[in-house]
Structure formats: structure tokens, C-alpha cells
Amino acid sequence: MQIKILVFGQLTDIFNSREIRLGVPADTNNLQAELHTLYPELADKKYLIAVDKQTISSNTTLTEGCTVALLPPLSGG
Amino acid sequence: MQIKILVFGQLTDIFNSREIRLGVPADTNNLQAELHTLYPELADKKYLIAVDKQTISSNTTLTEGCTVALLPPLSGG
Amino acid sequence: MSEKKFKNIFIEGPVTSAFVGESIAKHSAQTEIGAHSIFLGQVRKDVIENKTVAAIEYTTYKEMALEKMHQIREAIFTKYQLTCMHIHHSLGMVKAGDISLFVFASSPHRKAAIAACEEVVERIKTELPVWGKEVFEDNSYQWKENSITSKLSNL
Amino acid sequence: MSEKKFKNIFIEGPVTSAFVGESIAKHSAQTEIGAHSIFLGQVRKDVIENKTVAAIEYTTYKEMALEKMHQIREAIFTKYQLTCMHIHHSLGMVKAGDISLFVFASSPHRKAAIAACEEVVERIKTELPVWGKEVFEDNSYQWKENSITSKLSNL
Numbered sequence: 001m002q003i004k005i006l007v008f009g010q011l012t013d014i015f016n017s018r019e020i021r022l023g024v025p026a027d028t029n030n031l032q033a034e035l036h037t038l039y040p041e042l043a044d045k046k047y048l049i050a051v052d053k054q055t056i057s058s059n060t061t062l063t064e065g066c067t068v069a070l071l072p073p074l075s076g077g
Numbered sequence: 078m079q080i081k082i083l084v085f086g087q088l089t090d091i092f093n094s095r096e097i098r099l100g101v102p103a104d105t106n107n108l109q110a111e112l113h114t115l116y117p118e119l120a121d122k123k124y125l126i127a128v129d130k131q132t133i134s135s136n137t138t139l140t141e142g143c144t145v146a147l148l149p150p151l152s153g154g
Numbered sequence: 155m156s157e158k159k160f161k162n163i164f165i166e167g168p169v170t171s172a173f174v175g176e177s178i179a180k181h182s183a184q185t186e187i188g189a190h191s192i193f194l195g196q197v198r199k200d201v202i203e204n205k206t207v208a209a210i211e212y213t214t215y216k217e218m219a220l221e222k223m224h225q226i227r228e229a230i231f232t233k234y235q236l237t238c239m240h241i242h243h244s245l246g247m248v249k250a251g252d253i254s255l256f257v258f259a260s261s262p263h264r265k266a267a268i269a270a271c272e273e274v275v276e277r278i279k280t281e282l283p284v285w286g287k288e289v290f291e292d293n294s295y296q297w298k299e300n301s302i303t304s305k306l307s308n309l
Numbered sequence: 310m311s312e313k314k315f316k317n318i319f320i321e322g323p324v325t326s327a328f329v330g331e332s333i334a335k336h337s338a339q340t341e342i343g344a345h346s347i348f349l350g351q352v353r354k355d356v357i358e359n360k361t362v363a364a365i366e367y368t369t370y371k372e373m374a375l376e377k378m379h380q381i382r383e384a385i386f387t388k389y390q391l392t393c394m395h396i397h398h399s400l401g402m403v404k405a406g407d408i409s410l411f412v413f414a415s416s417p418h419r420k421a422a423i424a425a426c427e428e429v430v431e432r433i434k435t436e437l438p439v440w441g442k443e444v445f446e447d448n449s450y451q452w453k454e455n456s457i458t459s460k461l462s463n464l
Contacts, residue, residue, distance in 0.1 A: 008370055009440030010452035050438075053373040069370055069438075075453035076367065076398060076439025077350050077410045077430065085215055086285030087297035127283075130218040146215055146283075152298035153212065153243060153284025154195045154255045154275065154419075171337075175330025178349065182326075182406035185354030192347035194333065198417060199340030251337040262353060264434075268427050275419060
């Protein structure tokens with residue numbers, strides 16, 4: 001029972017990886033708390049969370065098979 | 078003592094020429110009256126007059142050596 | 155009655171896609187550029203009263219057009235932070251599907267390049283003494299008129 | 310969790326000027342087109358704290374980016390009368406002076422082509438999950454940030 005967490009841009013410097021897996025947290029608030037404990041530097045970073053490719057603006061329930069992505073400020077183009 | 082009159086675009090169909098010469102009229106109002114007598118079709122056409130490459134918006138004195146241009150609606154680009 | 159020589163913008167016949175590509179390539183050494191905005195005018199195969207446009211034949215009042223283009227260029231460089239700007243307009247016959255106008259504005263930042271390019275295109279269409287004769291497939295023709303023509307005036 | 314395949318916009322490495330030229334050439338058969346508006350993003354050789362940018366390395370969240378790009382494309386085609394629109398974005402290393410973004414909008418009329426091209430560029434910069442790492446000549450790097458990033462949101 002895991003979820004996949006994709007990491008992009010400058011956040012890959014903190015995770016030293018582009019993808020990690022965690023046991024399924026109840027929701028995105030729980031996930032953030034867990035990530036900020038595991039990766040304290042992340043707490044200072046500006047990033048958005050996407051669940052299944054949709055960015056979220058409030059706490060969102062997570063279920064098995066979800067793909068979560070951590071999106072730092074964009075810089076395409 | 079002549080002035081050169083340059084003719085462009087659809088007006089060349091009326092003049093059958095891109096350039097004519099006339100004795101120097103006193104001003105652009107006189108020039109227009111003379112042209113409309115010589116080329117009656119011109120009176121129905123929309124066009125601007127340029128004197129020495131500057132379009133005019135009111136009656137303008139003409140002198141020898143002036144170049145007058147008759148400019149129908151533009152269609153560049 | 156200045157005899158000043160202004161930069162020529164006119165070319166005989168269409169602007170080729172290869173020419174556009176080469177123009178872009180020339181800018182790779184100008185590494186302060188971050189954005190290019192390009193406008194290309196292409197001759198449409200319009201159908202007017204059952205007749206199909208085969209080509210547009212362009213003519214100009216060259217002395218006045220180059221002086222006007224110079225004034226437009228000066229105004230645009232004053233208004234926008236541009237690295238460079240290049241303009242090419244066809245004279246003579248340009249077939250339907252071919253390109254008759256190429257405006258190319260480059261700047262460190264996109265907003266200046268985009269706004270400058272758009273403004274130059276508008277001013278070319280409304281102020282430059284150029285005329286297009288739409289030649290139909292049966293060799294008859296009609297004179298084209300851009301929608302707004304009243305802006306041709308003294309600066 | 311749709312498995313729908315969206316049109317790919319990504320290419321490995323820079324957009325070449327020859328590719329842009331060829332893309333333009335392909336449109337000469339589409340004779341209802343009267344105007345092309347093209348935007349090119351070029352990597353600037355910026356100097357930041359005495360270090361010179363040698364290249365930008367681009368990465369993306371591809372699945373999300375292609376879905377987002379599809380939504381943007383649909384919105385633009387609904388809003389503007391376009392004949393076609395093509396978008397190409399680089400991934401991987403793009404050297405200073407080379408092109409990393411190519412947006413190409415075509416329409417019968419200039420206003421639609423110009424406005425659509427500009428709007429797509431803005432939306433790409435602010436909504437597409439793409440990240441650029443500015444690699445300096447000494448091989449150190451910093452992560453680039455576009456000025457407005459808050460627009461990335463659910464549609």
C-alpha cells in the first residue's frame with residue numbers, strides 16, 4: 001500500500017531523487033508533515049502539490065495508486 | 078515650370094500612367110480641381126495627397142520642383 | 155528634400171522560408187536575446203465573386219515608404235527595449251501561399267519583442283505606401299484595400 | 310486516470326532554425342492562411358554574480374505537461390479563429406544562443422494569429438510544468454524561476 005511521489009526541479013536537490021515511495025498517508029496534509037520531517041529543507045521551499053496531475057489548493061484525500069507530484073516554481077519557455 | 082505628379086495603386090488605372098507632369102498650380106486645391114477636370118473618374122476615388130512625401134490634411138502651396146503623390150487606400154503587408 | 159538614404163526593406167518576389175530560417179540562425183551569436191517575435195504575412199487564395207486569387211502584385215512609393223519605415227523604426231526603438239528588428243516586404247508578384255511580409259523583433263524579454271512586432275505590423279499595414287493588386291486565376295484583377303487606411307499622415 | 314495520449318510537444322535538445330524554416334514551408338499549401346505569428350525563446354547568456362550561463366537544462370513532468378498543453382490548445386482554438394498551431398519545447402541541454410521554445414500560430418487574419426501566439430506563450434511560461442536549470446560555464450548551476458508561477462492550477 002504505497003503512493004508514488006514525483007519530485008521536480010530544484011526539489012530533486014533535496015530528495016537526491018526524482019521519485020520516492022511512501023506508505024499511503026490519509027491526506028495531503030499528513031503527507032506534507034511526513035515529508036517535512038523526512039526532508040526538513042523542503043519546509044522552506046515554495047512548491048505546489050499535484051495529485052494525479054491536478055494541482056490542489058486545499059487538503060486532499062490520498063488513496064492507494066495515487067501519484068503525487070511536488071512542483072517548485074516553473075521555468076519553462 | 079512644372080511639378081511631377083506620382084500616381085499609385087488603383088489610380089494608375091485612371092491615369093494609365095504612374096507619373097504625369099503639369100504646370101505648377103498655386104496650391105493643392107487648384108491641383109485637385111485641374112486633375113478632376115482632366116480625369117473625371119478621379120473625383121469619385123478616395124485618395125490622399127502627399128507633397129514631397131508628406132501627406133497633407135489641408136490646402137498646401139505648391140512650388141516648382143515639388144513632387145506630389147496621389148495615394149489611394151493602402152494595402153501592403 | 156533630404157537625400158538621406160534609408161534602409162531598404164523591399165525585396166523582389168516572395169520571402170522564402172529558407173530566408174526566414176537563415177535570419178533566425180544569424181541571431182544565435184546575440185546571446186543577450188531571450189525572445190524573438192516573428193510575423194509573416196502570407197497571400198491568401200481568397201475567392202471573390204467566384205474568382206480565385208492567384209497572386210498579389212505589390213507596388214510602392216519607395217522613397218516615401220522607406221522614410222516612413224525609418225520613422226516607425228525610430229519610434230519603436232524608443233518605445234521598446236529591442237536588441238534588433240528586421241523588416242522585409244515583397245514587391246512584384248507573390249503567389250497565393252507565399253510570404254509577402256516578414257517582421258522580426260528580438261529582445262532580452264518576450265513582452266517587448268511581442269509588443270514591438272505587433273505594433274510594427276499594424277503600422278506597416280496602415281501607414282506604409284504599398285499597394286496590392288489581387289490577380290485572379292483568369293488574369294483579371296482588383297485592387298486590395300486594408301481595412302484601416304486613414305492613419306497615413308504626417309508625423 | 311485517463312490513459313489518453315496527448316500530442317507530444319517535447320524535443321530533445323534545441324529547436325534548430327532549419328526546423329523553423331521547414332515548418333513555415335509546410336504551410337504554403339494552406340492557402341486560407343493570411344498570417345503567421347511565431348514566438349521563439351532563446352537561451353540568454355546571462356551573467357549572475359560573475360558567472361556566465363552556458364546552457365539551460367530543461368526537465369518536465371511530461372504526463373501532466375502534455376495534458377495541460379492539450380487543455381491550453383483547446384481553449385485557444387475555442388477563443389481564436391486559427392487554422393493551425395504548433396508548439397515545440399526543448400528538453401535536456403540547450404546552449405546559450407540556441408532556441409528552446411517555438412510557438413507557431415496561423416490564421417486567415419493577423420489579429421487572431423498574434424493574440425493566440427502571445428496567449429499561448431504566456432500560458433506555457435506560467436502553467437506548463439517545465440523546469441530550467443541554468444548551468445554556468447564553471448559547471449555550477451542554479452534553478453531558474455519564471456516571474457509568475459502562481460497560475461498553475463486546476464482548470
